[in-house]
Amino acid sequence: MQMQAKATNQLFKGAFILTLAALFGKVLSAAYRVPLQNMIGDMGYYIYQQIYPIIGIAFMLALYGFPAAISRFIAAEKNQYFTKMIIRKIFILLLLFHLALFVFFFLGSPYLAKIMGDPLLITPIRHSGWVFLFVPFVALLRGMFQGNLLMGPTAASQVSEQLVRVIVIILAAYMIYQSNLSLYKIGDGAVIAAVGGLSAAFFCLLLSYKKLTFQKTEKEPVRYLFILKHVIGFGILISMNHMLLLFLQLADAFTMVPRLLIAGYSPMESMEMKGILDRGQPLIQFATVLGSSLALTLIPRIAKQKDDSRNESVSSYVEASLKFSIYISVGATVGLIWLFRDVNQLLFLNDDGTTSLQVLALTILFTSLALTTAAVLQGLGYMKQTALFIFIGLVTKVILNYVLIASFGMIGAASATVLSVGIVAFFNCWLLRKVLKRRKLFSFSRGPLYVAAASMLLFLAGYEFIFGDPFDTVSRGYLALYVMGAVAIGAILYFIVLIVAKGFTKEELESMKIPKILLRNK
Incomplete structure (x- = not known):
C-alpha cells in the first residue's frame, strides 16, 4: 500500500513537471513568432506558417502522442513489456510509420504545393518530410522514461528542444534579412531548426539512459499487430487530441x-x-x-x-x-x-x-x-x-x-x-x-463575470480617454508602456471585481492565496 502511494505521488509530481515544461514550451513558441515576423515581414511569415503545421504534426507525435502511448504500453502488467526485444519491435514500427510520412511529403510536395496555390512551396514542403525521420528516436526514449515514471528527462528534453529550435529559426530569419536571400529560404530554416531541436532533445535524453532498467525476458511473445494497435494507433489518437489549433492552421494553409x-x-x-x-x-x-x-x-x-x-x-x-x-x-x-x-x-x-x-x-x-x-x-x-x-x-x-x-x-x-x-x-x-x-454544466453564477468584464471595458475606455490614443505616436517604447499598463491594470481590476462580486468560493480563494483584505466580506 505504501509503495502504491509512493508511485502515485511520483506520478503526480512527474505530471506537474511535464506540465511546467509544456507551459514553458508553449509560451516560448508563441513569443518567438513576433520577432520572426518583424524580420521577414508578412510575406515571409506566410511562408513559415505554410510549413509550420507540417512540422508541428511531427512535434506533436514526438512530444505527446507516441511517448504517452509507449509509456502506457510498457507500464502495463508491471512493466512486463519493457524488454529490449519489445522496445526493438516498437522502434521498427515507429520507423516504418514515420518513413511513410517522409515519403508522402517528399514525393507529394508538388501536389501539396499546388493545392496550397503556391508552386514555390514545393522545396520547403519536400524538406519538411525529413523532420519525421527524427521523431522515432525522441518519441521512443521519452516513452521509455515516462513508462518508468521518470518525467525529468522528458521535461529537460522538451525545454532543450524548444530553446534550440527557437534560436536556430531566429538566426535563420536574421541571416535571410541581412543577406537579402529569398524569403522561401525561411521554410528550409524552419526544417533545420526542427531537426536541431529534435537532435538536442535526443542527446538530452541519452544522458539519462542509464537510469532505465529493462526486464530480462518476455513472459510471452508480443506480436507486431498488437503493438501496432496499442502504440501506433493509440499514439495517433493522443496526438489528435493535442492538434486542435494545428489542424485549423493546416486547413488555412491549404x-x-x-x-x-x-x-x-x-x-x-x-x-x-x-x-x-x-x-x-x-x-x-x-x-x-x-x-x-x-x-x-x-x-x-x-x-x-x-x-x-x-x-x-x-x-x-x-x-x-x-x-x-x-x-x-x-x-x-x-x-x-x-x-x-x-x-x-x-x-x-x-x-x-x-x-x-x-x-x-x-x-x-x-x-x-x-x-x-x-x-x-x-x-x-x-x-x-x-x-x-x-x-x-x-x-x-x-x-x-x-x-x-x-x-x-x-x-x-x-x-x-x-x-x-x-x-x-x-x-x-x-x-x-x-x-x-x-x-446544467455551468451552475456557477455568471453575474460576477459580466460585472468584471464591463468594469474592465469601462477602465480601458477611461484609460484611453486620459492618456489619449497612442496609435499615431512615433515612439514604439511609449506604445509598449501604454499597452502593458492597460493590460496589467485591466487584468488586476478584472480579478478584483470578480472576487468582490463573489465570483469565487471561499475555498477557491484560499487555494489561490488571495490577500485577506479581499476576503473580509466572503
Missing part, C-alpha cells in the same frame, strides 16, 4: 490562398493576407495557455477519481476547471479585442488586418473551453470521442473556408476558425454534461 485567388485577389495580395491573419496565432496561443493552464492542473485529480463520474468531488473539480477557464479566457478575449489595434501596431509595426484579427480573438474563449473540457473528458476516459470532435471541427473549418473566404476574405477565414472551435467546444460540453449526468 484553402485560404486558393479561395482568395478565386475572390479576385492577386497572388501576392493573397499570400500577404494569409501572413497578416497568421499574426493572431501567437496571441491566441499565449492567451489560450493562460485560459487553460490553471484549469488543467486539476485534471490529474479528476482522472484519479474517474471510476465514479457522479462523485461530488469530480463534479466540483470539473466546475472549478470550467470556471477558471471561462473567467481567464473571457477577460483575455475582451481585453485583446479592445486593445488589438495598438497591440497589432506594437508587435507587428502596422495595424493591417485589425478587424479580422479582432474577430479571430474570439477563438480564445472557445479554444480555452474546448481544451479544458477535452482534458476533463480524456481524464474520464473519453479520448476517442474528443478526437472525433476535433476531426469534426477540422471538416467544419475546411467547409466554412470554402464558403466564407471567397465572399468575405480574411474576415471569412477568421469567422470560420471561431465557428469551428465553437462547434468543438459545444460537442465537448454536451458530452461532459451527459457523462456527469448533470442538467
Whole structure:
C-alpha cells in the first residue's frame, strides 16, 4: 500500500513537471513568432506558417502522442513489456510509420504545393518530410522514461528542444534579412531548426539512459499487430487530441490562398493576407495557455477519481476547471479585442488586418473551453470521442473556408476558425454534461463575470480617454508602456471585481492565496 502511494505521488509530481515544461514550451513558441515576423515581414511569415503545421504534426507525435502511448504500453502488467526485444519491435514500427510520412511529403510536395496555390512551396514542403525521420528516436526514449515514471528527462528534453529550435529559426530569419536571400529560404530554416531541436532533445535524453532498467525476458511473445494497435494507433489518437489549433492552421494553409485567388485577389495580395491573419496565432496561443493552464492542473485529480463520474468531488473539480477557464479566457478575449489595434501596431509595426484579427480573438474563449473540457473528458476516459470532435471541427473549418473566404476574405477565414472551435467546444460540453449526468454544466453564477468584464471595458475606455490614443505616436517604447499598463491594470481590476462580486468560493480563494483584505466580506 505504501509503495502504491509512493508511485502515485511520483506520478503526480512527474505530471506537474511535464506540465511546467509544456507551459514553458508553449509560451516560448508563441513569443518567438513576433520577432520572426518583424524580420521577414508578412510575406515571409506566410511562408513559415505554410510549413509550420507540417512540422508541428511531427512535434506533436514526438512530444505527446507516441511517448504517452509507449509509456502506457510498457507500464502495463508491471512493466512486463519493457524488454529490449519489445522496445526493438516498437522502434521498427515507429520507423516504418514515420518513413511513410517522409515519403508522402517528399514525393507529394508538388501536389501539396499546388493545392496550397503556391508552386514555390514545393522545396520547403519536400524538406519538411525529413523532420519525421527524427521523431522515432525522441518519441521512443521519452516513452521509455515516462513508462518508468521518470518525467525529468522528458521535461529537460522538451525545454532543450524548444530553446534550440527557437534560436536556430531566429538566426535563420536574421541571416535571410541581412543577406537579402529569398524569403522561401525561411521554410528550409524552419526544417533545420526542427531537426536541431529534435537532435538536442535526443542527446538530452541519452544522458539519462542509464537510469532505465529493462526486464530480462518476455513472459510471452508480443506480436507486431498488437503493438501496432496499442502504440501506433493509440499514439495517433493522443496526438489528435493535442492538434486542435494545428489542424485549423493546416486547413488555412491549404484553402485560404486558393479561395482568395478565386475572390479576385492577386497572388501576392493573397499570400500577404494569409501572413497578416497568421499574426493572431501567437496571441491566441499565449492567451489560450493562460485560459487553460490553471484549469488543467486539476485534471490529474479528476482522472484519479474517474471510476465514479457522479462523485461530488469530480463534479466540483470539473466546475472549478470550467470556471477558471471561462473567467481567464473571457477577460483575455475582451481585453485583446479592445486593445488589438495598438497591440497589432506594437508587435507587428502596422495595424493591417485589425478587424479580422479582432474577430479571430474570439477563438480564445472557445479554444480555452474546448481544451479544458477535452482534458476533463480524456481524464474520464473519453479520448476517442474528443478526437472525433476535433476531426469534426477540422471538416467544419475546411467547409466554412470554402464558403466564407471567397465572399468575405480574411474576415471569412477568421469567422470560420471561431465557428469551428465553437462547434468543438459545444460537442465537448454536451458530452461532459451527459457523462456527469448533470442538467446544467455551468451552475456557477455568471453575474460576477459580466460585472468584471464591463468594469474592465469601462477602465480601458477611461484609460484611453486620459492618456489619449497612442496609435499615431512615433515612439514604439511609449506604445509598449501604454499597452502593458492597460493590460496589467485591466487584468488586476478584472480579478478584483470578480472576487468582490463573489465570483469565487471561499475555498477557491484560499487555494489561490488571495490577500485577506479581499476576503473580509466572503
